[in-house]
Amino acid sequence: MDEVEYLKDSYKKEFETKVKKVKDKFVVLENTIFYPNSGGQPHDEGKIIRDSDEFKVVYVGKFDGEISHEVDKEGLKEGDEVKLVLDWERRYKLMRSHTAAHLVSAIFHNEAGAKITGNQLNLDKTRIDFSLDEFDKEKIIEYIEKCNEYIEKDLKVTDSYMSREEVEKNPDLVKLAKGLPEGIKELRMLEIEGLDKQPDGGTHVKSLKEIGKIVFVKADNKGAKNRRVYFSLEDANNNC
Ligand SMILES: [Zn+2]
Numbered sequence: 001m002d003e004v005e006y007l008k009d010s011y012k013k014e015f016e017t018k019v020k021k022v023k024d025k026f027v028v029l030e031n032t033i034f035y036p037n038s039g040g041q042p043h044d045e046g047k048i049i050r051d052s053d054e055f056k057v058v059y060v061g062k063f064d065g066e067i068s069h070e071v072d073k074e075g076l077k078e079g080d081e082v083k084l085v086l087d088w089e090r091r092y093k094l095m096r097s098h099t100a101a102h103l104v105s106a107i108f109h110n111e112a113g114a115k116i117t118g119n120q121l122n123l124d125k126t127r128i129d130f131s132l133d134e135f136d137k138e139k140i141i142e143y144i145e146k147c148n149e150y151i152e153k154d155l156k157v158t159d160s161y162m163s164r165e166e167v168e169k170n171p172d173l174v175k176l177a178k179g180l181p182e183g184i185k186e187l188r189m190l191e192i193e194g195l196d197k198q199p200d201g202g203t204h205v206k207s208l209k210e211i212g213k214i215v216f217v218k219a220d221n222k223g224a225k226n227r228r229v230y231f232s233l234e235d236a237n238n239n240c
Contacts, residue, residue, distance in 0.1 A: 004067070005033045006044075007159070007188065010095060010203040013088045019080040027055075027069045027076050033084050034069055035091070036062040040119040041098055041202045046086040050076065090123065091203065096233055097121045099157055099192075099204045100211045103147050104128055104231065106196035111143050117226065125217050125232045131225045140229060144216045154209040155193040159200075162189050173197055212236040 005015055012033050021028040027048065034057060037043040043060035048071060055071035062068070076082070101119050108114040108130055118129040164185050167173050173189070180187070180199060190200035192208065205211065217230035 005031050006035050006203055007201070011206075013086050013091075015084045017082060017084065019076050019078055019082060021066075022076050022078055025071050025074055027071055028066050029069065029082070029084070032060075032067055032069070033086055034060045034067065035094075035203055036060045036067045038062055039200070039202055040101070041094055041121050042123075044086055044091050044094075046084065048076065049083045049085060050080050092205075093123055093233075094121055095203045095205050096211050097126045098202045099208070100147075100214050100231070100233060101126055101128055102190065102192060102196060102198070102200070102204075103150060103208065103211070104144070104214065104229070106192065107143050107147050107150070108132070108229075110195075111146065112139070114227075125230050128229050128231075129222070130227045130229065132227045133225060135219075135221055135227055137219050140219050140227075141216050144214055144231065147214050150192075150195065151208045151211050151213065154207050155195060156207050157204050158191050158193070158206075159204075160189050160191070161186050163187075167199065173199070210236055 005012060015033040017032065018030045019027060020030050034044045034046065035041060037060060046057050048055045048057060048069065055073060055076060057069050058072055059070040060067060098121055101121060105116045105128060112132055114130040114132040116128065117131055120127045164180065164187060167180065167187055187199040188201060189197055190204060191197040211233060213234040215232045215234055217232055220228040222228050
């Protein structure tokens with residue numbers, strides 16, 4: 001299974017590769033550590049360096065199966081040897097938020113049978129949409145506290161690959177209401193040790209303690225069953 005570099009090692013902050021294709025300010029690389037905007041996780045930022053020339057990465061998206069990096073100026077050419085450098089502070093915050101979102105989803109699912117209908121990570125706060133019959137703010141705050149208890153236990157976070165058939169045979173594995181992505185035969189499964197396992201293509205921290213502390217921000221009612229919950233993160237003590 002060919003993995004992109006950001007999935008192979010989400011902690012890689014720098015990487016050397018070659019330019020595969022260029023059109024104006026849009027650059028495709030042979031491999032990349034830049035995460036493209038998808039699945040509720042915003043794209044990475046940083047720079048592509050060729051010799052002493054720096055190109056700022058302003059947007060990263062996935063188009064027709066290829067990851068395209070939009071840079072701030074033209075000039076990169078096919079075949080160029082380049083060094084990639086991530087804005088690590090931004091990425092690490094998003095990794096912590098993404099793992100936190102999985103933890104919150106798992107607890108809401110286990111405690112209340114909630115189904116996740118959407119989520120959006122942001123640098124200041126994360127939003128998760130649930131379908132849940134009863135709306136009880138006190139309960140939601142209680143669930144968030146439970147999440148923090150799990151963080152204290154410092155469960156490990158790992159990934160592995162499973163065939164689509166295997167995943168489909170086990171409906172518990174798929175908490176997203178909309179089901180599995182189309183046309184993918186092999187799925188990357190993200191697991192929070194003993195608590196949650198689901199298909200995922202994002203970048204995550206290695207253990208729950210890195211999340212820090214989850215802080216409830218607010219909860220909104222978005223219709224008969226739709227709930228929207230916002231949380232933010234407090235830094236872990238030994239932030240790397
Ligand atoms: Zn995810």
